[in-house]
Amino acid sequence: MSQIFLIPTALYDGVTETLPSYILDAVKQCTVFFVENERTARRFLKSIWKDMVIDDYTWHTIHKAEEEVLQQFAVHVKKGDKIGILSEAGCPGVADPGQVLVAKAQELKAIVRPLVGPSSILLALMASGMNGQAFRFHGYLPIESSERKKAILLLEEEAVKKGIAQIFIETPYRNDAMVKDLLQHCKPATRLCIAVDITASTESIITQNMQDWKANVPALHKRPVIFLLGA
Numbered sequence: 001m002s003q004i005f006l007i008p009t010a011l012y013d014g015v016t017e018t019l020p021s022y023i024l025d026a027v028k029q030c031t032v033f034f035v036e037n038e039r040t041a042r043r044f045l046k047s048i049w050k051d052m053v054i055d056d057y058t059w060h061t062i063h064k065a066e067e068e069v070l071q072q073f074a075v076h077v078k079k080g081d082k083i084g085i086l087s088e089a090g091c092p093g094v095a096d097p098g099q100v101l102v103a104k105a106q107e108l109k110a111i112v113r114p115l116v117g118p119s120s121i122l123l124a125l126m127a128s129g130m131n132g133q134a135f136r137f138h139g140y141l142p143i144e145s146s147e148r149k150k151a152i153l154l155l156e157e158e159a160v161k162k163g164i165a166q167i168f169i170e171t172p173y174r175n176d177a178m179v180k181d182l183l184q185h186c187k188p189a190t191r192l193c194i195a196v197d198i199t200a201s202t203e204s205i206i207t208q209n210m211q212d213w214k215a216n217v218p219a220l221h222k223r224p225v226i227f228l229l230g231a
Helices: 022-029 038-048 067-079 098-107 120-128 145-162 172-185 210-215
Strands: 003-007 032-035 058-061 082-086 111-114 135-140 165-169 191-196 204-209 225-230
Touching: 003 022, 003 098, 022 038, 022 082, 032 038, 032 067, 038 058, 038 082, 058 067, 067 082, 067 098, 082 098, 098 111, 120 165, 120 191, 120 204, 120 225, 145 165, 145 172, 145 225, 172 210, 172 225, 191 210, 204 210
Parallel strands: 003 082, 003 111, 032 058, 032 082, 135 165
Antiparallel strands: 165 225, 191 204, 191 225
């Protein structure tokens, strides 16, 4: 029976100490890889296994897991291949197009093996001091100004009334605009965690209320950030 290994990758190039050693054992079992970005996936795998011969393996790029990719994946599963799925950073299937392949694997009754590794979403939640018993991840908020304002206010309302930690992300070049909108639309006492460059040497994870953030607005342009709102 086919086995599908969900192989976590480093959140930052070269920061492999956050990865458990048993990931390499799983990689060595695979003959086929479905990856978000083939170039960076190959570089990552070579960084943890210097003797890996890249051309000995079959590679497929996930993109958005189009029908053609799903068909290729199904062929490998039915052949009984051992398949590795890699995200661009972090854990496959979490805020990641690999989720569609995992759904197909479940449909085909393959064995799915999730492996432990860094998730920026969970690491940010852990360090934020916000509610780890009740939280929601929303992905990207709307881009259009009025829709974004509406989304922010709804998240804030639910965070305050129900104590739910609200987690979301933004395209790195729009981070500063996101902070500006949060500071403009949220109440002064609402808490905001800004988790930046998680696992890197420049990592910063700070939670404080909006009033305090206004006194020292961080520069986040083109940096990977996880945002959390809480009461």
